[in-house]
Amino acid sequence: MKIESRTTAESPAPATTTATPIADAKAMYVRRHLTPLIFTGLVLLLPATLLAAVSNGSTAIPFTTVLQILLNGSHLFHFRQGWDPALTIIIWDLRLPEALGAALVGAGLAVAGVLFQGMLRNPLADPFLMGTSSGAALGAVIAFILPLDTTYGLFFSLTPLLAFSGALLTVLLVYAIARVGGRTPVVTLLLAGVVMNALLVAVQTLILTLSPQAQFNLQALFNWLSGGISVNSWWPVVIVGSLIMAGIGGALVLGQVLDAFALGEEGAAHLGLRVEWYKFLLIMLGSLLTAAAVSISGLIGFVGLVTPHMLRLLIGPRHRPLIAASALGGASFLTLADLLARTVIAPAVLPVGVFTALIGAPFFLYLLRQSKKEYRWS
Amino acid sequence: MVVNLRPESRNLSAAGGLPLLEVRNVTFGYGLQPIFFDVCLKLAAGEMVGLLGPNGSGKTTLLRLLSGVLRPTQGKIWLQGRELGRWRRRELARVVAVVPQELHIPFDFTVEQLVALGRLPFVGLLGSYGPQDHARIEEAMRVTGVMTLAERPFNELSGGERQRVLVAMALAQQPRLLLLDEPTAHLDIRYQIEVLELVQRLNREHGLTVLAAMHDLNLAARYFPRLVLFQRGIVADGTPAAVLEPRLLSRVYGIAVQVGIVRGTAHFSVVPPGSREAQETEEEMETQEPPPRVFVMAGGGSGERVMRALADWHIPFLAGVLNIGDSDHTLALRLASRVLTEQPYAPLSQAALEELRAALATVETLIICPMYVGPGNVALLREALSVARQGRQVLLLAPETVEAEPSGAMPTPGSSCGSLPAPALLERTGIAARDYTGGEATRLVEQLLQSGARVISRLTEVLALSAA
Structure with missing residues (x-):
């Protein structure tokens, strides 16, 4: 059946080899020469979105003022203070950490998306596939029902910590379950992830139904689950930032491994890779990035799915450039989404997840409608 | 042959x-x-x-x-x-480089990017491609003739082009x-x-x-x-x-x-029967053979010499029931007209038993080699007994069978052991040492001997009796 459809599709091959390729080669040529341009664009886009994010909010601050405040903060410049001193505090202690947090989360999720898509050989995989989301959510739910003030009271709030541990523990568990006889087949891994997701969601619902504390905190929990950058000091940004930066560095190192994985696990083995070991590394690295991101952002969908895909269309499938571009693109994308969430119906704040889904879902559907033959599990 | x-x-x-x-x-x-x-x-x-x-x-x-x-x-x-x-x-x-049957790549790698992956064993994960690597990639693409495709996405190539790219990738591994x-x-x-x-x-x-x-x-x-x-x-x-x-x-x-050489070509051709080309083949190798009238029961290498001898003398035979993987099975595939087969290590199944009965009904001579008999294959001896009781020829090969003399014409049947007393005959079959059924196999052999089965210790004799 399969063979037949293939041969019929390819039988006019000699004719097509001369017809379409010219257009193809042209597209390839354009893509190759466009890549540096796209990188330059991405590098410039990130500070621009950050600046926009910092200057807009419940009260808009002019760009020049923002720039002067930021530059003064470096202690190298000394612009005369012609603005309300409260603005300095708003920018340095509220908006900048939040904007940087959003950028880090976006970068982390997008790179995790590249890692999972590359390892699973499927452009439609996303960072939450292995149960990270439900693990993090369960951790957060536990934090919310604890009889302490976990959100603001402590030096470092407990919610991110528990969400982070929940996500990582879940992935470790899924990996351990899927490992049979020294091998971890991708299908088993995915199925174990799905089952674990269902199980943890059930536990989460059970806790929410039974705990009186949960009823009390329901609004806060809802906000967390629908995704929103919740950063109220520099500490989480520094900690999560170093984790995500280390994760992106590791991902860049493993870029060539992902290229080889595109040939399938056996193909990668024929190129001299220890496939099981790298699979484990990739899963752990992707999960670390996801867990770190989720700990300060809640569940934000579509960044990890759409960003790598879109950039792959722009700069091609090689993973090292793709990881770098996805980190930059994801950071800009989420900073922008966070900005929209804060300003569209200001002073009220919408969950960021709403905006990423509003942009991401239609794009995802568009990809599905295209439904090229490569979008399938293999 | x-x-x-x-x-x-x-x-x-x-x-x-x-x-x-x-x-x-x-x-x-x-x-x-x-x-x-x-x-x-x-x-x-x-x-x-x-x-x-x-x-x-x-x-x-x-x-x-x-x-x-x-x-x-x-x-x-x-x-x-x-x-x-x-x-x-x-x-x-x-x-060692491997060219797979086909390759599905989920992403749009270009031909050059794919061929470059062949250098991974040399470049390492942290390293980058040096001038020597690029030279190798280029050479691999040149030798396989995919140079002009370098910038094209692999997924959009025709089947033959894809295969050449895969060979190029393998070549880049030197x-x-x-x-x-x-x-x-x-x-x-x-x-x-x-x-x-x-x-x-x-x-x-x-x-x-x-x-x-x-x-x-x-x-x-x-x-x-x-x-x-x-x-x-x-x-x-x-x-x-x-x-x-x-x-x-x-x-x-x-x-x-x-199989033959079709007119005008220089190579062997394999043709299924009934086609026109089959009639045009020269040097036809297949010769119509008489239906086999000899059946060989063997196992564990015990049938090797007798099967080779039968084939040397152009005596067609059936063999079985043999487990896949048994050395006698492999040999029988080569020499016997038909081989009754059972799954590896599996005991004789009902289906195989019925096949065996049908096959035994068509032969005149049954040769039982000195094989080990266990619960899995003792059923062979039971079937042999019913053959013997029908008055057909059953030959029990003694373990120390002497090689057939390679020279001379068809040997004449000897009668060396027909006159020995029954217990001595049983001892000559050596069944006691090969009996892993707790005595059942020995009893069956005894009954076989009583029903007219003969113990033979010379291959020449086997051949003569089989050919007769």
Whole structure:
């Protein structure tokens, strides 16, 4: 059946080899020469979105003022203070950490998306596939029902910590379950992830139904689950930032491994890779990035799915450039989404997840409608 | 009749020194179900070998063992004098390259990017591509003729182009041994020839050792000087003339074929019966044989000499029921007209038993070799008893059978042991030492002797009685 459809599709091959390729080669040529341009664009886009994010909010601050405040903060410049001193505090202690947090989360999720898509050989995989989301959510739910003030009271709030541990523990568990006889087949891994997701969601619902504390905190929990950058000091940004930066560095190192994985696990083995070991590394690295991101952002969908895909269309499938571009693109994308969430119906704040889904879902559907033959599990 | 399975070319190359690859007594199976047994194979550097066999014969599995993706259950594989398990993956990737049957890539890699992946075993994960790597990539693309495709996405190429790119990727690994898994399986005839010509050129001009699993017997005959016929073990190994033997092929593939040289060509052709080409073949090798009237029960190598002798004397015979993987089974596939087969290590099934009864009804002589008898095959002796009771000839081979004299005409039947007393006869069969059924087998042999079965200790006698 399969063979037949293939041969019929390819039988006019000699004719097509001369017809379409010219257009193809042209597209390839354009893509190759466009890549540096796209990188330059991405590098410039990130500070621009950050600046926009910092200057807009419940009260808009002019760009020049923002720039002067930021530059003064470096202690190298000394612009005369012609603005309300409260603005300095708003920018340095509220908006900048939040904007940087959003950028880090976006970068982390997008790179995790590249890692999972590359390892699973499927452009439609996303960072939450292995149960990270439900693990993090369960951790957060536990934090919310604890009889302490976990959100603001402590030096470092407990919610991110528990969400982070929940996500990582879940992935470790899924990996351990899927490992049979020294091998971890991708299908088993995915199925174990799905089952674990269902199980943890059930536990989460059970806790929410039974705990009186949960009823009390329901609004806060809802906000967390629908995704929103919740950063109220520099500490989480520094900690999560170093984790995500280390994760992106590791991902860049493993870029060539992902290229080889595109040939399938056996193909990668024929190129001299220890496939099981790298699979484990990739899963752990992707999960670390996801867990770190989720700990300060809640569940934000579509960044990890759409960003790598879109950039792959722009700069091609090689993973090292793709990881770098996805980190930059994801950071800009989420900073922008966070900005929209804060300003569209200001002073009220919408969950960021709403905006990423509003942009991401239609794009995802568009990809599905295209439904090229490569979008399938293999 | 018995083909020469050791062609000179092979002996010469093997004598030149250490073989590049040596498979020694390798057995492999997933879980408890074995796929093949006791495979031995030597590849000398510079050889070009085609691996033949029907679907599910284990060809692909053998290639995966050779590429180090799978480990043998038993036995060892040696590459350049070093056991395969002791090679590090990356070192191995610099010596052995694999061209898969086909490749699905989820992303739009270009041809050049793919071929460049072949350098990974040299570049390493942190390293970057140096000028030498780029030179190798370019050379691999030039040799395979995919230079003009360099910027094209792999997924948009035709089947033949894709196969050439995969070969280029393998070449970038600078391997000594190239393993190909049915490289022509999904190609139309033009690309089949193109790919095989390429592989042949690599073998001849670049000295690359090639082992390719092949589906198409005719293409295999045309391009490969040495063929290995595989059916859960190596059934035949030699030149196309030796391996493409109609009786052998029809037994392994389960369909009658004719082999010959079609007018105007220089290669062997394998043709299924009934087609017009079949009538045009010269040098027809298939000769109509009388239906076999001898049945051989053997196992564990006990039937080797008698089966060879029967084949030498052109006495057609049936053999069975033999387990797949038994050395007698492999030999019987080569020599017997038909082989009754049972799954590896499995006891005799009801279906096999009925097949056996049907086969026994057609023969006049039953030869029982000195095999070990256990609960799994004792049913053979029960069936033998009913044959003996019908008054047909049953010959029990004594364990210390003497070789047939190679010279002279058909020997005459002797009568050396007809007069011995019954207990001595039973002792001569040596059944007591081979009885793992707690006495049942010995009782059955005793009853066989009482029903007129004869104990024979000379192969010549067996041949004479069988031919009579």
